[in-house]
Amino acid sequence: xxxxxxxxxxxxxxxxxxxxxxxxxxxxxxxxxxxxxxxxxxxxxxxxxxxxxxxxxxxxxxxxxxxxxxxxxxxxxxxxxxxxxxxxxxxxxxxxxxxxxxxxxxxxxxxxxxxxxxxxxxxxxxxxxxxxxxxxxxxxxxxxxxxxxxxxxxxxxxxxxxxxxxxxxxxxxxxxxxxxxxxxxxxxxxxxxxxxxxxxxxxxxxxxxxxxxxxxxxxxxxxxxxxxxxxxxxxxxxxxxxxxxxxx
Numbered sequence: 001x002x003x004x005x006x007x008x009x010x011x012x013x014x015x016x017x018x019x020x021x022x023x024x025x026x027x028x029x030x031x032x033x034x035x036x037x038x039x040x041x042x043x044x045x046x047x048x049x050x051x052x053x054x055x056x057x058x059x060x061x062x063x064x065x066x067x068x069x070x071x072x073x074x075x076x077x078x079x080x081x082x083x084x085x086x087x088x089x090x091x092x093x094x095x096x097x098x099x100x101x102x103x104x105x106x107x108x109x110x111x112x113x114x115x116x117x118x119x120x121x122x123x124x125x126x127x128x129x130x131x132x133x134x135x136x137x138x139x140x141x142x143x144x145x146x147x148x149x150x151x152x153x154x155x156x157x158x159x160x161x162x163x164x165x166x167x168x169x170x171x172x173x174x175x176x177x178x179x180x181x182x183x184x185x186x187x188x189x190x191x192x193x194x195x196x197x198x199x200x201x202x203x204x205x206x207x208x209x210x211x212x213x214x215x216x217x218x219x220x221x222x223x224x225x226x227x228x229x230x231x232x233x234x235x236x237x238x239x240x241x242x243x244x245x246x247x248x
Contacts, residue, residue, distance in 0.1 A: 024055075052071075055067060100137065105140055110142035158205075166183060214228075
C-alpha cells in the first residue's frame, strides 16, 4: 500500500515506455483511513469506495499496466499465515513474473505495512526459484531509511518527472484534504535525501527514495525477518560508536 510514495522509482522506470510495465497491488481495503473536512462523516464503506477510485485515478495518471485491489481487511492481513491473503499474493507474483518487487521496509512503524510485508515475503518464498523476482526492495514510508549506513542503502532515483510524482500523490484528496499533506512531505523527503546523501559532493539526483535489499529473505527462507533487520540496526550502531570513539 502507499504505492505512489514508496515505489515511485518503479513507476518512473516504466513511464512512457513500451518495454517495461509497472503493476500496482493494494492489499487492504482502506476502511480505517483517517478522515476530516468533506470526508469527516463518511462511513467505512464510503471511504473504501473513495480510496478505490483514488487508486484507479493514480493508476491512470502513472500509466500502470494493471492495478489490483485485493480489499482484504487490515485485521485479516495482520493474521500471521493468513492463507487467503497469501494465496492471492502468490498467484499475483507467479503470474506477473516481475523483475523487481517493491515492498514496505521491515523497520516501518505502521503495523499494517509490516503485516503486508510479512505476507508478501511468505508468498514469495512459496514460489519456485525460477519464478522469483531478481530484486526485492523494502522502501520507506512510515519511517525513513536514512539511518542505514551508506553501504547498505539501495539508492532509488525518485527525482524524474517531478510533475508526475506530485500528481500521483495529489489524487488522494481524501488523505490530503483530510489533514495529511502527503504531497508536500513526500516531495520534501526525496529532495532532502538527495541533498543530505553526501556531505562533500554536489547532488547527483533530484530526489532519492532509500530502500533495503530484501532479496536474501526470499532466496534464503531460513532467514528471520527480525534477525535480518537487526543486522542493519547493529551496523548503524557500530558506525555511530566508531565515529564517536574516533573524533569525540
